[in-house]
Amino acid sequence: MAIDVKTVRHVAHLARLELSPAEEEQFAAQLTSVLGYIEQLSSVDVSQVEPLSFAGDVEPHQAHALLREDKPVQSLPREDALAAAPQQDGQSFLVPRIIE
Amino acid sequence: MTADPSLLPLGELTEALATRAVSAVEVLEACLTRIRAHDPAVHAFLRLTEERARKTAQESDARRAQGQARSPLDGVPLALKDIFCERGVETSCASKILMGYVPPYDATVVERLHAAGAVLVGKLNMDEFAMGSSTENSAFGPTRNPWDLSRTPGGSSGGSAAAVSARFVPGALGTDTGGSIRQPAALTGCVGLKPTYGRVSRYGVVAFASSLDQVGPFAQDVKGCAHLLSAIAGRDERDQTSSARAVPDYAKALGRGVSGLRIGIPPEFFGEGLEAEVEASVRACIAELQKQGAQIVPVSLPHAPFAIATYYVVATAEASSNLARFDGVRFGLRAQGAGSLGELYGRSRDQGFGAEVKRRIMLGTYALSSGYYDAYYLRAQKVRALIQRDFARAFAEVDCILTPTTPTTAFKLGEKSDNPLAMYLDDVYTVPVNLAGLPAMSLPCGLSKEGLPIGVQLIGKSFDEETLFAAAFAYERATTHHTRAPALG
Numbered sequence: 001m002a003i004d005v006k007t008v009r010h011v012a013h014l015a016r017l018e019l020s021p022a023e024e025e026q027f028a029a030q031l032t033s034v035l036g037y038i039e040q041l042s043s044v045d046v047s048q049v050e051p052l053s054f055a056g057d058v059e060p061h062q063a064h065a066l067l068r069e070d071k072p073v074q075s076l077p078r079e080d081a082l083a084a085a086p087q088q089d090g091q092s093f094l095v096p097r098i099i100e
Numbered sequence: 101m102t103a104d105p106s107l108l109p110l111g112e113l114t115e116a117l118a119t120r121a122v123s124a125v126e127v128l129e130a131c132l133t134r135i136r137a138h139d140p141a142v143h144a145f146l147r148l149t150e151e152r153a154r155k156t157a158q159e160s161d162a163r164r165a166q167g168q169a170r171s172p173l174d175g176v177p178l179a180l181k182d183i184f185c186e187r188g189v190e191t192s193c194a195s196k197i198l199m200g201y202v203p204p205y206d207a208t209v210v211e212r213l214h215a216a217g218a219v220l221v222g223k224l225n226m227d228e229f230a231m232g233s234s235t236e237n238s239a240f241g242p243t244r245n246p247w248d249l250s251r252t253p254g255g256s257s258g259g260s261a262a263a264v265s266a267r268f269v270p271g272a273l274g275t276d277t278g279g280s281i282r283q284p285a286a287l288t289g290c291v292g293l294k295p296t297y298g299r300v301s302r303y304g305v306v307a308f309a310s311s312l313d314q315v316g317p318f319a320q321d322v323k324g325c326a327h328l329l330s331a332i333a334g335r336d337e338r339d340q341t342s343s344a345r346a347v348p349d350y351a352k353a354l355g356r357g358v359s360g361l362r363i364g365i366p367p368e369f370f371g372e373g374l375e376a377e378v379e380a381s382v383r384a385c386i387a388e389l390q391k392q393g394a395q396i397v398p399v400s401l402p403h404a405p406f407a408i409a410t411y412y413v414v415a416t417a418e419a420s421s422n423l424a425r426f427d428g429v430r431f432g433l434r435a436q437g438a439g440s441l442g443e444l445y446g447r448s449r450d451q452g453f454g455a456e457v458k459r460r461i462m463l464g465t466y467a468l469s470s471g472y473y474d475a476y477y478l479r480a481q482k483v484r485a486l487i488q489r490d491f492a493r494a495f496a497e498v499d500c501i502l503t504p505t506t507p508t509t510a511f512k513l514g515e516k517s518d519n520p521l522a523m524y525l526d527d528v529y530t531v532p533v534n535l536a537g538l539p540a541m542s543l544p545c546g547l548s549k550e551g552l553p554i555g556v557q558l559i560g561k562s563f564d565e566e567t568l569f570a571a572a573f574a575y576e577r578a579t580t581h582h583t584r585a586p587a588l589g
Contacts, residue, residue: 008462015420015465016427017458018446026455027462030520034463037521038409038476044483051481054311055488055537057298057343057563068340080204086434093429098441 001039003031106130109582110270110324114172120164124157124175128219131177135221135268138588143243144253144263146182148222149189153177156219163217172327172351174217181260181274182223183230184315185304186210193306194238195228197432197452207304208339209273209315209332216331221269224259228454229423230280230308232256233526236517237456244513245288246586247552251510254284254526257318261288264318265553266588271319271328275305277312278411279505279530282542285318286505286555289544289584291572292318293325294530296563297537298343300329301336307422309415310341312534321582322543322572326350329565345563353566354573359393361571364498366401369529373507381546381554382504385575389502392574399494399501403486407532408524410487413467413480414535420464426452459520488536495561500571503529505542505555533559541568544581553584 008028012019019027075081078091087094105113105122116122132150139145160175169175185191185203187210192198206214213220227237235243235258243258245251246266253262257274261284264272274281276294285292293316300315307313317328330351335344365386370379390396428434428448435447453461467476494501506526516523533540538559545556560568576582 003466007466011462011466011469014469015461016424016442016445016449017453017461018443018450019458020450023450023455023458027459030459031463031466033521034412034524035466038413041406041409041413041479041483042475044403044406044479044486046479046482046486049482049485051478052485052488053481054341055297055484055535056341057296057345068337076204081430083204084201084431086428086432095429095441096438096444 001035003028003035104130106134107267108270109321110176110319110327111321113176113270114327117164117175118169118172124160124164124219125154127175128153128157128177128221131221131269134266138266139268141244141249141589142246142262142266143241144224144259144266144268145179146192146194146223146225146240146259147190149220153219153221160217160219170215170217171331173213173331175219176271177219177221177269178213179222179224179260179263179269179272180210180220181226181257181272183226183275183306184210184273186220186223189223191223193229194226194240195452195454195457196239197426197448199239199433201431203304205304208301208336210304212332224263224272226259227256228457229306230256230275230277231419231456231460233279233283233523234516235259236513237454239454242513245510246588247288248510251512251552252287254287254510256280258284260318261285261290261292264290264320265586267585271317271324273315273317273332275313275315276534277308277415278534279527281316281318282505282530282540282555282557283527285542287510287553289553289581290318290320291322291325291541291543291582292316293329293541293565293568294533294539295329295333295565296539298341299333299539299563299565301339301342303336303338309418310422311418312415322569322576323351323354325541326354326569343563348566350565350569353569356570357392358389358571358574361394361500361567362397362498363389363394364397364399364494364501366399366404366494366501366503368401368404369503373528374504375508377548378504378506378508378554382556385545385556386502388575388578389571392578397498399498401490401494401532403483403490404532406483407487407535408528410480410483410535411531412463412524413476414484416460416464417467417477418464420461420468423457423461456520484535487532491536491538500567501559503557503559505529505557509548509550509552509554529557538562539565539568541572543572543576546581547584
């Protein structure tokens with residue numbers, strides 16, 4: 001399937017990537033080529049197969065058994081959690097105003 | 101004692117430290133001297149933590165003097181791929197979007213290495229967010245293969261492989277999502293192990309594709325990898341996919357030998373695209389194991405040829421979700437001058453991510469998007485189930501499977517950088533293993549006529565790393581490939 005620039009723009013918006021026009025052109029061509037390769041999966045008979053989401057020690061249908069008890073534990077001190085933020089006020093992460 | 105203790109393979113170094121034939125400080129200084137002399141040409145390290153390493157080495161020597169070594173790794177200098185969070189040490193994942201990020205906590209494997217007394221000397225180069233097979237996708241510039249500086253060391257853990265291959269450090273940690281430990285280990289002549297999915301905690305490891313990512317060791321020798329895996333493996337409450345199975349002392353499995361061991365050979369891994377010299381070395385390895393009493397059994401993995409296509413749907417879908425966290429708000433790069441929150445996200449991500457990372461986010465987002473989910477993501481998960489079933493059937497007949505690690509020896513810098521698909525296909529023999537969650541090791545099995553390392557891959561049953569260690573050690577003991585070192589300067 002050929003990916004056009006319009007599709008690239010739509011997917012870039014979903015992924016919150018603001019691409020340059022040159023990147024849009026390049027990705028349209030490269031994604032078309034990679035998706036062309038991926039097309040081979042349609043030749044596999046998967047009619048009798050359940051999807052496998054991960055190959056862990058626990059069977060996927062028992063994955064709920066992996067959930068831990070919902071109890072509070074010690075987390076990072078606020079100061080440490082905020083330390084790497086580009087903009088913060090000692091209490092919160094700051095972002096541009098979203099409601100006028 | 102050898103004149104330069106930095107040249108000792110990890111397995112032998114642990115013995116030299118235990119008998120106090122060398123001190124941790126001597127080994128560290130020898131490593132730092134080699135790094136200073138040769139890393140400007142190789143560029144394995146992104147940063148060194150020399151002062152802290154010196155202090156840790158002195159503490160280790162003090163413990164050894166009191167007879168209180170914490171583990172065989174006490175005093176051993178190690179380095180980490182820049183994907184592992186280390187408290188107080190910049191962790192960038194070789195991305196512009198995380199440059200300058202200093203984590204407020206240690207990854208579980210970092211905690212465990214500290215507890216074992218290891219001396220962490222610095223952070224190693226990689227493909228940005230572990231996406232790549234050549235380390236050329238690093239925002240800090242590529243790492244070069246110590247065997248031939250015009251070639252790549254492979255990737256994504258190329259810095260880890262190059263550092264061990266160049267004898268800068270006796271051991272290192274990397275991560276492997278589709279081959280990122282085994283492929284660079286093969287291309288640089290090291291031993292590299294991807295443990296079973298769930299064997300090692302990923303807490304504090306920057307996530308790429310969570311159903312595939314696994315942490316593992318590099319060393320020049322099999323025994324070194326065994327010590328490293330024993331130190332880092334085991335249940336961690338902070339990674340719910342980590343297994344509660346008991347962790348054996350892997351070094352104890354080394355002497356088991358291969359007599360009677362059933363080794364499967366899948367023809368799907370010896371077909372078109374495999375270089376003749378690589379095949380010849382791998383066949384010689386098979387012959388050696390057979391000579392030692394192993395039984396060679398043909399097995400079939402008929403869906404393995406679909407692994408790359410499956411992987412590039414599953415891994416990119418998971419990556420597009422995992423990398424949503426890099427948004428210019430809580431850490432990392434923030435674009436200047438954005439008027440709205442939407443602009444802030446879009447511009448920060450466009451400026452912060454490199455081309456390959458964007459390409460994979462785009463592919464994964466597309467595969468998960470409305471109208472395409474069933475055709476791509478769901479179908480890929482079903483083919484993944486078939487790939488896993490093939491392995492399960494094969495392992496009813498054999499104890500381990502042997503294949504080449506890569507179809508070719510190390511390629512030139514820039515050779516595949518304009519062709520993403522050609523780069524993806526370099527992982528054709530390693531990716532099926534990640535999809536099935538199995539353990540696999542690459543070990544050196546020869547040099548090409550051009551003097552480039554060749555690797556052989558041993559694939560094991562789930563949680564049976566011991567068989568891999570036993571077979572690899574039997575082969576290593578009978579050969580000298582692991583003793584060959586690149587000539588640097």
